[in-house]
Amino acid sequence: MRSIGIIGGGIVGLTAAVALLDRGLAVTLFDPDVSKGAASWGNAGHIAVEQVAPLAAPGAVRSVPGRLFASGGALALPLSMAASWVPFGLKLAAASTPQRFSAGVAALTPLLAAAMPRWRALVDGLDAPDLLRQDGHIVTWESDATARRGRLKWRRSAIGTATIGEVDSPTFSRLRGLTKGIIDGVRFSGSGQVSDLARLADVLEAAVVARGGVIVRDVARLVETGDGVAIAGHPSDLVLVSAGVRSRGLLEPLGYRVPMIAERGYHIRTDAAGWPADLPPIVFEDRSMIVTRYADCVQAASFVELGNPDAPADPRKWARLERHVAQLGLPITGPFRRWMGARPTLPDYLPAIGRSARHPNLLYAFGHQHLGLTLAPVTAQLVGALAVADEPSVAIARFSLDRFSRQGPRA
Structure with missing residues (x-):
C-alpha cells in the first residue's frame, strides 16, 4: 500500500486525507493545532460559489485608499507589517491586469462549479448531511446609493x-x-453554508481515524532525500503540503518561490439566542461584515489585514465589529468571544494545487485565500487524482507553483 504524509490538518488537509484514504493510500496527517484556532474553523462558514472573480482585479490597487481601515473600510495595512505587504502589494498589482484577471476567472470557474456537488458528496459520505445548508445567502445595503452601486456591481x-x-x-x-x-x-x-464548523472538524478527524488514518499532534518538517522529499522521522511514498500560511515556511527552504501573505480576518461570537436559526448568512455590504448563525452561536466577521500571521491581534478590529452590531441594532449581545485567523493568500488570488516537477513525490494544496472552505472538497479530489496519477477532473496547470518562478507563466 502506498503511503502519504500530510502536513496540515485544516479543512483542506482533512478533506484530502479522507479522499486519499478512500483511494486506498495509507495516510498520516500532522497537525499540532488541537485548539482548532486556524482560519478553517473561524471563517464565515459561507460556501462562496459566486466568488469566481479573483480579488486581483483591474482597479484593485486604485480602490485601496477608499477601503482602508482608517477610512472606515475593511482593509488594514499595518505599518509595522509593511515589510510583508509592500512586496505582496507589488505582486498583486502585477497580477491585476485585464489579461491575468480573465485567466484567473477562467481557472476558478470550473473549480467553483464543482464546489457544491463535491460538498454534497462529502457530507453524504460522512453520514452528516445536515452539516451542509444550501439556502444561499443575502446581501444587504443601508442606503439607496449603495444599493444602486451594489446591484450594478453584482449584475x-x-x-x-x-x-x-x-x-x-x-x-x-x-x-x-x-x-x-x-x-x-x-x-x-446556489451558494451555501456549513452549519457547524466545530462539528465539521470533529467529523472529519473521526472519518480519518475510522478509515485507518493516523493523526499526529506534532510539528512536521520537510527534508530533501535522494529522490524527493520526506517528513523528518516519518518516511512515506508521497508528501502533501496543505499547511495554509505555514506552507511558505515549509517550502521556501527547499528552493520554491511562495509569495504568500497572511490575510488576517477577525470575528466575534456569542450565544445564538436572538438570531433566527433558519436565516442564511447575511452580508452587510456597506460594512464589509457577514453574520452567520451556527448550531449554538452567532458570528459577525470582517476585515482583510495583510501581514504577519504571528503578530498580535489588533483589538480595534473587534471593537469596530461590536460597534457595527450595536449601530445596526442586531439582536446579538455580548459578552463576545474574539478570534483572529490568517487566510493563506497568493498575489493572484488563485490557489496552489499540483505536483512538484523538482520533487516528484511532493504534492501541494494551499493558498485558497477566502475560498478554503468552499474549495476544500474539490481540492481533495484533485489531490487524490494526483496521488494515483489519474487525470484531474479540472484543469490545474494555472494553479502550479511554477507560475511564481522567474521562468513561470505571466499571462
Missing part, C-alpha cells in the same frame, strides 16, 4: 453557478425587524 460580476434574485417580502420583513439599518437587499441562490 456586472462573474458569479459562476450562482444566481441573484430578490429577497421575498416575508424574509425581508423579518430582516427589517432584526435591524434598523437596511433598506434593500438581494438573495443569492
